[in-house]
Amino acid sequence: MTTAPAVPTPVIEQPPTDGPRTRQRRVPPARRVGRVLVVVALLLATAAFVYPFVWLLSASFKPRGDVFDNRLWPRTWTFQNYLDVWQTAPMATWLVNTVIVTVLAATTVTATSAMVAWGFAHFRFRGRNVLFGLVLATMMLPGAVTMVPTYLIWKQLGFVGTLVPLWGQNLFASAFYVFLLRQFFLALPRELFEAARLDGAGPWRVFTRIAVPLCRPALVLTLLFEVQAAWTDLMRPLIYLQDSSTFTVPRGLKALLDQFGFGGEWHWEIVVTASVITTLPMILLFFFGQKHFIQGIATTGSKG
Known part of the structure; x- marks a missing residue:
């Protein structure tokens, strides 16, 4: 009786355990130097943008004689400035007025602006491009050209001295925002709107239920742009507001600067402290809304 020859078992080579399985790619020295230079340039640019606010924040905790000593770490700390600014000026009233506006x-x-942009992007009518060109042409007019006629209109309506002229003009849209949102609406597929119309949805329902949710990043971007513009606006409050009880924060800062900065009293610690209180809301707004801000810019740029 013969026995079958033994079959040798295959030997599986194990990878060496004393070294990495894959060899890492070495970055060329020139590329490393380039990355370092880019990082250094970004750090310098960041420092240039952050330094003014850091100096302002530091100056708000200094006594009057040390405001301009250019120290980022105050030699003498004081919190009295933040108490004096609320007693010297009606900051609470100015903040409430600014928030309302x-x-x-x-x-x-x-x-x-979204409604006007939707009309130019979705509806087809004769002279649409010409009319849209006229809307964009208004962006070429300097603000000084329309300043006096606009003032006369608000004066005839009896709103000079109130907060209405500071926001009432926005009821008629903005050419820049119309252009921004129209480019976004044009990138949306028309098949969605045609399908909604076949299901019985009217133009307003299509706009509010389909178009607006799809362009939410662009709407958030528009909202953030206008919040920043309205919060820091000084020209219109200077023109339309005379009573300190109706001042916004920028107009109030101008009054404080005239009184304590160049009016002979030289209380610069009050001015810088009020400036910090004014700037902080915008920093917090961008900090909490930067995700929507960057998403809105990126999405509008890629689809526009």
Whole structure:
């Protein structure tokens, strides 16, 4: 009786355990130097943009004689400036007025610009491109050209001295925001709107239920742009507001600067402290809304 020959078992080579399985790619020295230079340039640019606010924040904690000593770490710390600014000026009233103007200005211009942009992007009518060109042509007019006629209109309506002229003009949309949102609406597929119309949806329902949710990043971007513009606006408050009880924060800062900066009293610690209180809301807004801000710019740029 013969036995079958034994079959040798295959030997599986194991990878060496004393070294990495894959060899890492070495970065060329020139590329490393380039990355270092880019990082250094970004750090310098960041420092240049951050330094003014850091100096302002530091100066707000200094006594009057040390405001301009250019130290980022105060030699003498004081919190009295933040108590004096609320007693010296009606900052609470100015902040409330600014919030009212900012909310009304941002919401109205976003809503009206979206509706106008939707009309130019979705509907087909004779002379549409010509009319849209006229809307864009208004962006070429300097603000000084329309300043006096606009003032006369608000004076005839009896709104000079109130907050209405600071946001009422936004009821008629903005040419820049119309252009921005129209480019976004044009990138949306028309098949969605045609399908909604076949299901019985009217133009307003198509706009509010389909178009607006799809362009939410662009709407958020428009809202943030206008919030920043309305919060820091000084020209219109200087023109239309005379009573300190109706001042916004930028107009109030101008009054404080005239009184304590160049008016002979030289209380610069009050001015810089009020400036910090004014700047902080914008920093917090960008900090919490930067995701929507960057998403809105990226999405509008790629689809526009």
